[in-house]
Amino acid sequence: MPWRETRDPYAIWVSEIMLQQTRVETAIPYFQSWMERFPTVEALADAAEDEVLKRWEGLGYYSRARNLHRAARVVRERHSGNVPDDLEGLRSLPGVGPYTAGAVGSIAFGLRTPAVDGNVRRVVARLMDIPDPTTRELERTVGAWVPADAPGDFNQALMELGATVCLPRTPTCQVCPVTALCRARKAGTQDERPTPRRRATVRREVRNVTVAWRLEAGEPGVRLALRRRPDAGLLAGMWEFPSQIAPGIGVTEVTEASEATESTAPAKSTAARGGVADIGSRPPGSGVGERARRLPEVRHAFSHLHVTYRPVLVQRPGGAALPAGAEWFTPTQIRALPLPVAQQSIVKSALEALEAALD
DNA sequence: AAAGCGTGGGA
DNA sequence: TTCCCAAGCTT
Numbered sequence A: 001m002p003w004r005e006t007r008d009p010y011a012i013w014v015s016e017i018m019l020q021q022t023r024v025e026t027a028i029p030y031f032q033s034w035m036e037r038f039p040t041v042e043a044l045a046d047a048a049e050d051e052v053l054k055r056w057e058g059l060g061y062y063s064r065a066r067n068l069h070r071a072a073r074v075v076r077e078r079h080s081g082n083v084p085d086d087l088e089g090l091r092s093l094p095g096v097g098p099y100t101a102g103a104v105g106s107i108a109f110g111l112r113t114p115a116v117d118g119n120v121r122r123v124v125a126r127l128m129d130i131p132d133p134t135t136r137e138l139e140r141t142v143g144a145w146v147p148a149d150a151p152g153d154f155n156q157a158l159m160e161l162g163a164t165v166c167l168p169r170t171p172t173c174q175v176c177p178v179t180a181l182c183r184a185r186k187a188g189t190q191d192e193r194p195t196p197r198r199r200a201t202v203r204r205e206v207r208n209v210t211v212a213w214r215l216e217a218g219e220p221g222v223r224l225a226l227r228r229r230p231d232a233g234l235l236a237g238m239w240e241f242p243s244q245i246a247p248g249i250g251v252t253e254v255t256e257a258s259e260a261t262e263s264t265a266p267a268k269s270t271a272a273r274g275g276v277a278d279i280g281s282r283p284p285g286s287g288v289g290e291r292a293r294r295l296p297e298v299r300h301a302f303s304h305l306h307v308t309y310r311p312v313l314v315q316r317p318g319g320a321a322l323p324a325g326a327e328w329f330t331p332t333q334i335r336a337l338p339l340p341v342a343q344q345s346i347v348k349s350a351l352e353a354l355e356a357a358l359d
Numbered sequence B: 001a002a003a004g005c006g007t008g009g010g011a
Numbered sequence C: 001t002t003c004c005c006a007a008g009c010t011t
Helices: A009-018 A024-037 A041-046 A049-056 A063-078 A087-091 A098-109 A118-127 A135-145 A151-164 A183-187 A265-273 A341-358
Strands: A203-215 A222-228 A243-245 A298-301 A305-315 A327-329
Touching (some): A009 A063, A049 A063
Antiparallel strands (some): A203 A222, A203 A243, A222 A327
């Protein structure tokens, strides 16, 4: 792991934020790219938020990037540019919780402190045969084990044991170095420790997406309208095509010829072929316009929300009203915007369809 | 306390 | 396809 080839507290901090709820293999290329662009706290603090989010694009949980960015400015202003070397200072930074403070404190600064993540929780729950240990209990237990001469190594070893041997399902107790000490193994309860957390219910949503395009008078190339998402909530600060919840979805009775009626069956067959259907024959006054074309549906699963995006390509002649809050961007400009994965897919199909149509 | 917050990979 | 999950934090 590249972040183990350095003693730079900033680099170790960045790696720990990236590793929150994220696999090591996923984080590695992002870490490399991040450290190239933002090699120091100062470089990160100086950067614009759009560029910070762009480097995080695709990694998910974007508040991590925004918090890291804010924290870099806190470190510059309140800590003379040095990452705090004590638990209290680390914990005060946005995005740094109990685990991350313990990890950075022990790995970067040699503090004798525990770092309890999901792996450690599972390992300790089994070693001690505790069904659902509290955070306090875990930190007290591990805290007593951490050796003063190698706290970082010890914490990482415990996590790695959980990640490679003491697996959530079917742990390989045969090769476990501490199987003789494991109370769950002795009791045969290792498969039931710790008890799984209840999963949140997943909401489902269908969104009609407007991909507005235009050709600027006297300038080459097409422009697309995108808007920035609000500063809080899902995908905060990321850019997207304007969209709204599809009216009438899931409702059996549709009282009038509406968007919902027109956008059900035809959209599915179109998406299945992966092509673009011409829907220019729809009656005037439908609100979409004569030059509207469907783009393939995009289904995307967030942690707690499954969304089906139904993008429609629609030409807005010069002077036509833009969707609220949206701005025009050339393809080159779009490439610099931080876009959620589902929106990247829509951009791709939109530009392909336009390139074919404008030839 | 529990829910909100992304994404990709593997079973 | 669907579900589960992966080095958590914030509100």
